[in-house]
Amino acid sequence: MKTSGLNMRKWKLFEQFGNRKSEIGSRFPVDVVRPFFRLLPSAPSSYLGRASPSSSLSRVNFRLRFPALALLLLLLLASCSGGGGQEKEQGRLLAKVNNKTLYLTELDGMFPEGTTGGDSLVIIQAYVDRWVREALLLNEAEQNIPSDLNIDKLVRDYRASLIRHNYEKALVEQNLDSVVTQEQLMAFYEANKGQYQLETPIMRCHFIKVPADEADLDKLRRLWNSDDEGALEELIEYCTAHADTYVLEDSTWYKVEDIAMEMPKGTLTPDNVSAKQEFSQRDNEYQYYLRVFEVKNRKDIAPLGYIEDQARKVILRSRREKLLEETIDAMYQRELRRNNIQTYY
Numbered sequence: 354m355k356t357s358g359l360n361m362r363k364w365k366l367f368e369q370f371g372n373r374k375s376e377i378g379s380r381f382p383v384d385v386v387r388p389f390f391r392l393l394p395s396a397p398s399s400y401l402g403r404a405s406p407s408s409s410l411s412r413v414n415f416r417l418r419f420p421a422l423a424l425l426l427l428l429l430l431a432s433c434s435g436g437g438g439q440e441k442e443q444g445r446l447l448a449k450v451n452n453k454t455l456y457l458t459e460l461d462g463m464f465p466e467g468t469t470g471g472d473s474l475v476i477i478q479a480y481v482d483r484w485v486r487e488a489l490l491l492n493e494a495e496q497n498i499p500s501d502l503n504i505d506k507l508v509r510d511y512r513a514s515l516i517r518h519n520y521e522k523a524l525v526e527q528n529l530d531s532v533v534t535q536e537q538l539m540a541f542y543e544a545n546k547g548q549y550q551l552e553t554p555i556m557r558c559h560f561i562k563v564p565a566d567e568a569d570l571d572k573l574r575r576l577w578n579s580d581d582e583g584a585l586e587e588l589i590e591y592c593t594a595h596a597d598t599y600v601l602e603d604s605t606w607y608k609v610e611d612i613a614m615e616m617p618k619g620t621l622t623p624d625n626v627s628a629k630q631e632f633s634q635r636d637n638e639y640q641y642y643l644r645v646f647e648v649k650n651r652k653d654i655a656p657l658g659y660i661e662d663q664a665r666k667v668i669l670r671s672r673r674e675k676l677l678e679e680t681i682d683a684m685y686q687r688e689l690r691r692n693n694i695q696t697y698y
Contacts, residue, residue: 448481450488455481524680525673533665541664542657549655549663554609554623554648561642562598562615565635577633577642597639603646606659616641623651 444458460480464473498504563573573595576588585601592599598615600607613621617636621629627648634641649656657664688694 447477448485448488450485451492453488453492455484455488521677525676528680529669529673529676531669533668537668538657538661538664541668542660545664545667546654546657549660551649551651551653551655551659554626554650555606555655555659556609556612556626556648557603557606557646558600558612559603559642559644559646560598560600560612560615561592561596561640563592563596563640565638565640567595567640570640573640573642574633604658606649606656609648612643616643 444456446454447457447460448455460477463476463480468476561573561577563570567573573588573591576584576591579588589599589601592601600612609621609623609626617634620634620641621643626645629643629645631644633643649659685694
């Protein structure tokens, strides 16, 4: 049987892609596979000989190795399969584990826009493999449910918890005042600051760590020691371009141990931090500059600036609890007036 050079090349390409690692093996009905082969160019007899099924077989074991063609076959199977009514409604059956089934339609929305045929098959393979493993585990768990475990009650409780959680979330998003003013923060701090003792020393400081071989270190030294207006902005620009680490916000509090980690071991410790108001130091790798403005020791009351985020979260959590409590109480009073609450005890 003669075949054109173009057709021969296409069939060789098909065989070439068949050696790829990303492959899918499946069993498909002969009447579905046969129309698919008609889409391919006339095949050499050597290829036809390989694909011919035994007359005693009702299904063909066909290994799909060419991703784009394999995806086409998968879509053909999904739309043209002669399965039962349930399969027609749910799409192609992809996997079955005991009485659990997975259909192609359950993968809707999993394929990002622009996904290639090969990528789609990889997604399908990964999902099916994970689903099969989870189904096996679930089946095993179902066979070993303790006799004293009330699954139905657990499911009801969990469902109720999910519904309530989502309603509370929507309620809070719609009605909670999420703005916390500085005055409110200060009032909270004054009323509760005794609860915020420091567990580790903190400090306000300026700190710079720059490579020792960095060019123009004289400029850095001049800017560090300058009191001129605008020198700080110029120093920040320098550090942004050259420094490995820098801290130049004097209103922010930092743990002493965090700054110490950026310096040679033993240079800065909780015991000596108060004595090191300002100094510079150099080793084989870096030049260091440190200027300490204020230190708070362990067991001291934390300043508001250090716990501000934490305080804001506490205030908002308190508001949330109050909002939900008032909402539930309003619901209770409303349903009492409507005679929708009855108790029997």
